[in-house]
Every structure is written in structure tokens, then in C-alpha cells.
Amino acid sequence: MFLSLIILFVYLSHNQKKDMFSKACEYGIKASIFIAEQSLKSNKVGQVAIAKAISSPEAFTAKTLQILTKHGIISSERGPHGGFFFSELQLNSTLLSHIVEVIDGTNLYKGCGLGLDCCNENAPCPVHHQFKQIRDDLRNMLETTLIVDLAIGLKSGLAFLKR
Amino acid sequence: MFLSLIILFVYLSHNQKKDMFSKACEYGIKASIFIAEQSLKSNKVGQVAIAKAISSPEAFTAKTLQILTKHGIISSERGPHGGFFFSELQLNSTLLSHIVEVIDGTNLYKGCGLGLDCCNENAPCPVHHQFKQIRDDLRNMLETTLIVDLAIGLKSGLAFLKR
DNA sequence: ATAATTAAAGACAAAAACATCTTTAATTAT
């Protein structure tokens, strides 16, 4: 009786849990929140501190930060007292969509809503129109959120980043 | 001059294009659209025909179909004149969300909007509320769309499935 | 009964994502 339930569970279990964003992108966004918050206090932060703050693998996160600096989304300086930071200009830019764009690409909020790579306005897939609204909302949110918006209103601290 | 542009491109290129759904899920949805359309005409369809109709790898798609039949989302019969189909009951169920659920899981439209696994209503992340709306809309769409809705209104044919 | 047809299942292979370790280059302080 218990056994058969277990067998059923194993039979049915498959257990994927795909997220909206890739791990790289997730770390990129989390890191940006942390860096933004520190940039408001004119602090630069290093790879080690960032990885610790967001509970992410250090070397892997560093790769992601490299991509973001290459694209001019965040700034970096080497040597003692170096680290990552957002310039004044960067803080007040709507770069959230750029972070997602350079790491995960724009397929998530452009192209076919179902992610099917199979439809357009002229030859829509069965759920094209319902999905259009959703991805337009997603794109709009990503494109209008300022980097500085990520850091303000964090009264309760940054503890959530570690989870 | 041209060369330096090429170098810049290589330097910046990274080119990921992550989709909303996994390939398995994409094939699952596409296959369901095709099977639903055929089920309306009381036809069963085999793996070979399905893979051809949606331009997907046959064996891999078959695995996905197995998952869906295991969970009772689609029906199957072996032997000559066998194949996959939706029963009357299944056609009129809101199973689109189930397809996504058993293949990709519910993280996409539940949990933290940013996919950060880091926030809840009490301790929201910086974009929690903006994202809540988007994923609620997504969940609502998936949960209210009937399987039969995937197949009706396809006047222009199923050619889009092959793209 | 036998052969044909079809889905189910298992073993395996390739590619992509995720992650780590080592070396190099730039900057600063001594």
C-alpha cells in the first residue's frame, strides 16, 4: 500500500524545475542588486564579496561579471581598492533588460510568446495573442526599471539575496 | 576598420538564446496542438507522424509523449492503428498548464518572479510586485486554456508548427 | 500461431549549461 504509492511516485517523477532565467543571468541580476546598493554608498565591491553576498559560485559569477563589464553595463577597476561598481550614469540607466539581453538573449520577451519560434503577427500560433500581452509586460518591466531602482527601498536589507 | 568591428563583435559575442520553455516542453506543446487537431477528426497519430508534423527529433519527442501519457494528459494505444490522441474529456480540460507543469515544473509562474528563489510576499525582492502581475497572467493563461482551444481557429493550417 | 505495427523502456552519445582551477595583466602601496 505504501509501497505502491512510492512506486507510483517514482513512475511519475521527472522533476525538472526550469526557471525564467539561466543561473548565469540570475547571478548577474543578484550581483547587480548588491553592487548597485554599494554604489549608492560609493563603494566598489570585489568578486569575493559579491559571491559571498549572493551565495553564488565565485569563479562562475566572475565570468558573468566579465560579460557585463565588456558590454559596459557595469564598471570595474583592477588592483587594490578596485572592484565592480555602477557609475552615476549606469545607475540611472534602464539596464535591467540589457543584463538579461546579453546573458540570456531576448527570446524570452520577443519572438513567439510560447517560445515556439513558430509564429508571428500574420501567422499567429493558437496562444499568440494571449502571450503577446504577457511578454510585452515583461519587456516593459525590464526596459523601464532603472538599475538604481534595484537598490532603493531595500529597507529590510539584502538578506534575501542569499536565499 | 572592418577587422576591428569583427574583433569587437567576437569580443562581445556570447549569444545565448534561452527560451521560456525547454525543448522537451516546446515539443510537448507543439505535439499537443497537432494531436488535438487530429483528435477533433477522431484520428490517432503515431510518433513518426507527430515528429514529422512538428519538425522535432522523433525519439526525443517520444520520451516527452511518454511523460505526458504517464500523467494522463494525453492517451495512447499500442499496435496497428494505435497512436496518441486526446479523449473527449482531455480535450475539454485545461491541461496546457499541466503539460508545462510535468515537464518544466511550476517555477516559471510560481515562486519569485525574477526566478531568484529569494523572495516572498513578506520579504519581496526589488521587482517582486511588478513580476507578480506578469507571472499571475502567465499562470492564468496556462490554466484557463483548454486543450481544444489549441486546435480550433487554425484556419490557416498547421504549417507554423514546422517552423 | 505468426507477422506486422505501434508505444514503452533502457542504454548510450553529444551538446550545452554550470562550475572550478590556474595563469596573466593591471593597479596600488611600500
Next chain:
DNA sequence: ATAATTAAAGATGTTTTTGTCTTTAATTAT
């Protein structure tokens, strides 16, 4: 100049996803 500190870059390893191939089991028709 030298040592210390930090990001950048390269090489490599692991895990997950994606994809293929082979065998088995169920069903139907002959």
C-alpha cells in the same frame, strides 16, 4: 623595483539537457 591586490582570461571538469539507437511489450490483422 617589489610585493600585494584585484579583475581578466584560459584551460579544464562536472552535470543537465538534448538527442539517438536498440530492445521489449502490447495490440491487431493475417
